[in-house]
C-alpha cells in the first residue's frame with residue numbers, strides 16, 4: 001500500500017496505553033506482561049468471497065466480525081481476552097474506495113470490537129496484493145480453569161445463551177461475543193463443557209459430544225428460535241427450528257452443567273435456556289412430542 005509507514009504511524013497513534021502492554025505496535029515485537037492463569041491463544045482467517053463480500057459488508061463490519069469471532073472463541077473457554085494481533089492483505093483496487101480508506105475503515109471496526117472488551121491491538125502486519133481482502137486476527141486471553149469441549153458427562157443438562165438461527169440476515173457480521181456471560185456463568189456454576197456456535201447448534205454440540213464421549217437429547221420445544229430464523233424460513237421453506245438447529249455463526253454459547261447446577265441457573269442473571277440433556281453412549285437426538293429422532297448436523301461445514 002502506498003504510504004504504508006504512514007498507516008503504521010497512524011496505528012501507533014490510535015493505540016492507547018494499556019496496563020500489561022509494555023511495548024505495543026512499532027517495535028520488532030510487542031512486549032506484554034503475562035496475565036495470571038493459563039494463556040489462551042486463538043486465531044481465525046477471514047477471506048473475501050468465503051466469509052464475506054466487500055460489496056455487501058462494510059469494511060467496519062468485516063473488522064468487527066474478524067475480531068468478534070476470535071473473542072467468541074475465548075468466551076467459549078470461559079477466558080478473559082486481553083490482547084490481539086491483526087494482519088491483513090489488502091486488495092489493490094477495492095470497490096468504491098482507496099486501499100488506504102479500506103485499511104482505515106477495517107481498522108476502525110477491529111478497534112471498535114476490541115475496545116468493547118478491553119482488548120489491546122498490540123501489533124500486526126499489512127500487505128497489498130492482487131487478490132481480495134484477507135484478514136487474520138489472533139487473540140490472547142487468560143483463564144484459571146479453561147472450559148474445554150471434553151468435559152460433558154451423562155446426566156448433565158445442556159444450556160444455550162441467547163436465541164438461534166437466521167444469522168445470515170445480519171448478525172453473522174456483527175456478532176456479540178458472550179465473553180461477559182461466560183465469565184459470569186463461571187462464577188455461578190461448574191461449567192463442564194462449552195463451545196461457541198459457529199458451524200451451527202447441532203454441529204457444534206456434536207463436537208462437544210465427540211470430545212466428551214457422550215450423546216445428547218434435545219427437546220424440540222425448548223430450543224430458543226431467533227426471530228431471524230422465522231424470517232429466514234419464509235424465504236427458504238425450511239422450518240424455523242431447522243434454521244435454529246443448523247444455521248451457523250450465532251456466536252452463542254452451548255454449555256453443560258450438573259443437574260444440581262442446572263437448578264441454580266433457573267434464576268440466573270445471565271439469560272440461558274435449558275435445551276436438553278447429555279446421555280451415555282454416542283448419538284444426538286431431537287425429542288418432539290415424546291418421539292426421539294436422530295438429529296443429523298446440517299450446519300455449515302468449513303470446506304478446508
Ligand SMILES: [Mg+2]
Pocket residue numbers: 072073076195196198
Ligand atoms: Mg469456537
